Amino acid sequence: MAPRRSVLYMPGANERALEKAKTLPADALILDLEDAVSPDAKEAARERVCAAIASGDYGPREVAIRINGIDTEWHDADLRAAAQAGPAAVVVPKVNSARDVMTIERALELNGAPEYTTIWAMLETPVAMLRAEEIAAASERLSVLVMGTNDLAKELHAEPAAGRAPLVAGLSLSLLAARAAGKQILDGVYNEVQDLAGFEAEATQARQFGFDGKTLIHPGQIEPCNRVFAPSDEAIAHARKVIDAFESARAKGDAVVTVDGRMVENLHVAEAQRILDLADAIAAK
Template sequence: MTHRPRRSALFLPASNARAIEKARALDADVVILDLEDAVAPDQKATAREAAVAAVRSGGFGHRELVVRANAIGTAEAEADLAALAGSGAAAVLLPKVDDPQALHRARAVLGKGPALWAMIETPRAILDLPVIVAAAAATGLAALIAGTNDLAKELRCRPFPDRAPLVPVLVQIVVAARAAGLVALDGVSNVLDDPAAVEAECRQGRALGYDGKTLIHPSQVAPANAVFGPDEEEVRWARAVARAFDGAEAEDKGAIRVEGKMVERLHLEEARRTLAIHEAVTTRS
């Protein structure tokens, strides 16, 4: 399995040429060109053309390039998907995925093109998570993103800085993603001028099991990368676990002793993931 860093996923309006150009030099792991919320209705066609042009022109280096289409069932969705089918984008992000039918409809238009990512941002989607992720293999679904702003609105909850009312649904999204072997990305932080608050939200997301965080401003990239990337101690411990299991004395054992702790082979899998992400980040710096 290839473990690709997705610590930071930055949303940018596809209609903003200047922002797209700047994104080519940002340290975000993922750039998401947005055709939905960030684009006015009369700019949809222009933004679509700009997104396809940006994907085809390249220059994003290590950054994974994703395009968020308009929601299935809207007037713009099919045109978005048709344009993106052969664009070369790594994935198409579908907003407001409530059921697996949305994934199948998108795949029918995309053909064998980009992977699908799904935003989980409605109560119905939370209830239907098991059937949504069950369609992953057939539809090329590779990631779930928590749409926290829409979820808060639909649930009529008040998340406040600690997001406590959203934690139960955030956990359900992670559980569904892990059950299907998918990437899970936390929702955006609306805080733009308080790095400590952004970092705290990132730490909460990581504690809940998310692989990274979606972002709405370049200033949020650094805290997301710092929190969701393995730190020195995590890398040291991962190396110790990997070394211990590579030794001949561990060859036929399911659990061994490492630095006074009992470590199982399930910990070896996580250690290898940590080391793969660390290597991917450090070798491109």
């Protein structure tokens, strides 16, 4: 299990930012060639990002490259360079169909991408929400869905609202698709970088929905994000209690298991084990 609680976008054209990223406690980094890079800086950013990947200086952090979208003039060159650089993943904006995923997969193979380089598909449009299931199941190489909530809100003509009400349907469809296909899924960014209370509230909502983590646009968001998406001490203690009680009852031949007055079934044991596995994976980082 790879913890992806905090996944920070870093501008690929900014050498200072790429250097700083080596010291940040994010679980994963996305070195960005798309939104954070102006058209006249695309080629230089591509070279800089690929060199950063080749350096191996990012320690245990998972490092991905976000390339430009399929319908842009930079896409093919980005994809070739990323495949050859061999990041942990290639993040593809505005994936709208299973065909998009399969096209990316073939291009990675043709350009010599190592097997460990997976695809992270960004879901950012109404059509992507409606096709989320087919996108998530399109390839074994696709490992993560990434919500592009800013673009989705724009496409919907949505206004800011409490609890992200206009986006809940899309978030839920994408989450269902990810879980049905056995993929991880990351929530979109929170734009108000100075509003850490608001950020934490949105991250907590995402965790309650079932997201594995959240994409970030500022280093100041890393600490609250790591905390929110990590199992609490209480959750870890309860998970151990559930597993111990279940194993003890099974050894005695008891058919009914209760913990703190609640019946425990196999599904509760599986969730308890997931919590412990996640805690162990975080501790191992």
